Structures are given as structure tokens and as C-alpha cells.
Amino acid sequence: MRLERVEKVFDVRRRTGFLRSERRQVRAVDSISFSVARGEMVGYIGPNGAGKSTTIKMLTGILTPSGGRLRVAGIDPSRERTRLARRIGVVFGQRTTLWWDLPLIDSYRLMHRMYRVPDARFRENLDRCVELLELGALLDVPVRQLSLGQRMRGDIAAALLHDPEVLYLDEPTIGLDVVSKAKVREFLRDLNAERGTTVLLTTHDLQDIEQLCSRVMVIDQGRLMYDGPLTGLHAVGDSERTLVVDLERELPPIRTPDARVVRVEGPRQWLAFPASRSAAPLVAQIAAEYPVVDLSVREPDIEAVIAKMYAGQLERTLS
Numbered sequence: 001m002r003l004e005r006v007e008k009v010f011d012v013r014r015r016t017g018f019l020r021s022e023r024r025q026v027r028a029v030d031s032i033s034f035s036v037a038r039g040e041m042v043g044y045i046g047p048n049g050a051g052k053s054t055t056i057k058m059l060t061g062i063l064t065p066s067g068g069r070l071r072v073a074g075i076d077p078s079r080e081r082t083r084l085a086r087r088i089g090v091v092f093g094q095r096t097t098l099w100w101d102l103p104l105i106d107s108y109r110l111m112h113r114m115y116r117v118p119d120a121r122f123r124e125n126l127d128r129c130v131e132l133l134e135l136g137a138l139l140d141v142p143v144r145q146l147s148l149g150q151r152m153r154g155d156i157a158a159a160l161l162h163d164p165e166v167l168y169l170d171e172p173t174i175g176l177d178v179v180s181k182a183k184v185r186e187f188l189r190d191l192n193a194e195r196g197t198t199v200l201l202t203t204h205d206l207q208d209i210e211q212l213c214s215r216v217m218v219i220d221q222g223r224l225m226y227d228g229p230l231t232g233l234h235a236v237g238d239s240e241r242t243l244v245v246d247l248e249r250e251l252p253p254i255r256t257p258d259a260r261v262v263r264v265e266g267p268r269q270w271l272a273f274p275a276s277r278s279a280a281p282l283v284a285q286i287a288a289e290y291p292v293v294d295l296s297v298r299e300p301d302i303e304a305v306i307a308k309m310y311a312g313q314l315e316r317t318l319s
């Protein structure tokens with residue numbers, strides 16, 4: 001999958017009076033370039049309205065880019081949308097591709113014919129999905145009677161019956177309980193490892209990213225702000241780690257030039273220090289000067305890092 005300076009501009013008309021309206025352009029995707037290698041599993045994240053869905057819609061061929069060049073499995077999506085449809089799978093967590101009133105199995109049978117999947121391959125893929133996504137007891141249930149988690153597993157199976165090389169997932173765990181989330185993540189991890197399916201994952205749940213993707217791209221206001229390993233986000237976000245120190249007794253805040261005390265509760269103190277720095281010298285200094293009973297280091301909260309990035313930190317770091 002390769003994007004070169006891809007743009008999408010929407011013309012929006014806004015009513016300003018009874019007969020008057022104003023035309024405005026929204027640059028939803030602004031000169032984005034990236035490539036995703038076969039078998040990679042990449043997170044694509046950003047705040048609401050950042051341009052994630054618009055990117056995915058261009059990658060499926062639903063929307064035509066206003067500029068730039070785009071290829072998925074060697075295909076120009078908007079020119080050859082039907083040919084591409086046989087090579088990709090899409091799951092939009094917010095809406096289903098299944099037929100609401102039909103039992104799950106009937107939707108699958110329809111897809112079998114629509115995508116012209118060879119019988120043996122369809123059977124094999126269906127059996128695998130039914131087993132791993134625990135759909136056996138649900139196949140004869142109309143989709144409208146399924147719970148959200150069951151429906152999502154049903155949708156994921158539907159996206160995979162034709163063996164796509166590339167899978168786009170837009171909020172695949174939205175609204176699911178902890179157990180269903182874990183099941184979906186485990187399934188996706190196995191799929192990627194066993195079949196080498198390329199996955200582009202959009203989510204607001206950063207645990208999805210932490211557990212599934214070693215690479216993450218961050219988009220904001222249509223622009224790509226970060227592309228790299230998840231761990232790099234900590235450094236780029238210039239975030240802090242926390243050293244939790246248990247002292248023998250209640251003492252005044254620890255004084256050290258390398259960290260600052262952010263909280264004190266009885267004999268326990270929390271010290272913030274830059275995530276990019278090693279904790280060892282700090283730990284050594286405190287252990288030498290204070291009656292320490294226990295120490296632990298807490299990693300930065302990625303959500304806080306990203307919130308900071310959106311506050312403009314990243315732009316400053318990069319410029």
C-alpha cells in the first residue's frame with residue numbers, strides 16, 4: 001500500500017440565510033505520504049475529524065482523491081474498485097456490512113457468491129472464522145438479534161471470507177466489553193501472524209494499538225504528524241515517566257535535580273522524570289540519600305502523550 005502526497009478536499013455548502021449559502025473547502029486529507037509493507041500491522045490514529053475515515057474511504061475506492069497517487073496491492077482503488085474489492089477486507093465498527101434481517105450464515109452465503117470465492121476456499125475460511133471467532137451457535141441467528149460483540153465478530157468474519165491480502169479496520173473494538181475486545185485482538189494477531197494479512201487499524205482505543213501494532217501513524221487536521229514505532233511516541237511527545245518511591249516513614253518531598261515530586265501520600269512519593277532518560281542514576285541517588293523501602297517505575301500513559309501532542313507539542317518538536 002503506497003500513498004504519495006494524497007489529498008482530499010471537500011466542497012462544503014453552509015446555509016447562512018434563507019436564500020444565501022456560503023461555500024467552503026475542507027481539506028480532510030492534506031498531502032499524506034506513507035507506505036505499508038505486506039504483512040505489516042499499522043495503527044492509524046488521530047482525534048475526531050482528523051481525516052482517518054476519509055483516508056480509508058480513498059484506500060477502498062469509495063472516494064476519489066483530489067490529488068496525489070494511491071496504490072493498494074498494485075491497484076488504483078478509485079479506478080478499479082471492483083477488482084480491488086476481491087483483494088481487500090473492510091470492517092467499519094460503527095456500521096455492519098451484514099444483512100440485518102437474515103441469519104448470519106445467509107449473509108456469508110451471499111458474500112460467497114458476490115465475491116465469487118471458490119467453494120473449497122470459502123468453506124475453509126468460514127470454518128476457520130467460525131472456530132476462532134466462536135460463531136458456531138450464532139450462524140442461524142438473524143443479525144439484528146446479535147449483541148454488539150457477536151455482531152462485530154460476525155462482521156470481521158465477513159471481511160475475511162474471500163481471503164483478502166489487506167484488511168482495513170475502522171474502530172473494530174468500539175463499544176465492546178473487555179472479554180470481547182480481548183477475543184477480537186487475539187484473533188487479529190493470529191490472522192496477521194499466520195496469514196501475513198496486512199492490517200491498517202483505526203481506533204480510539206490505544207490498547208488496541210499497544211497490543212497489536214509495532215508501528216503507528218498519527219494524523220491531525222489531515223496531516224501526518226508521526227510515523228514510527230509506538231515507543232517513539234513517548235520520546236516525541238516528550239513525556240514523563242514516574243518513579244514511585246516508598247520510604248520508611250513520612251518525609252518532606254525528595255530533593256533531586258533530575259526529577260520533581262508530583263504527589264506525596266504518607267511515606268509514598270511520586271517523582272516525574274523525562275521518559276527519554278534512564279531511571280538508574282535517579283534510583284541510585286535516591287537510594288543513597290533516603291531510607292527507601294521500595295521503588296517502581298511507571299511508563300508514561302500513551303493517552304496523555306497523545307493528548308499533549310494534539311496540544312501542539314509534536315509540531316514544535318518537528319519544526
Ligand SMILES: Nc1ncnc2c1ncn2[C@@H]1O[C@H](COP(=O)(O)OP(=O)(O)OP(=O)(O)O)[C@@H](O)[C@H]1O
Nearest residue numbers: 010012026028046047048049050051052053054055
Ligand atoms: N462527505 C464529506 N463532505 C464534507 N466534509 C467531509 C465529508 N467527509 C468528511 N468530511 C470532513 O473531513 C474531515 C475529516 O473527516 P473524517 O471522517 O475523515 O475524520 P476521522 O478522522 O475519521 O474522524 P472520526 O474519528 O470522528 O471518525 C472532517 O472535518 C469532516 O467534517
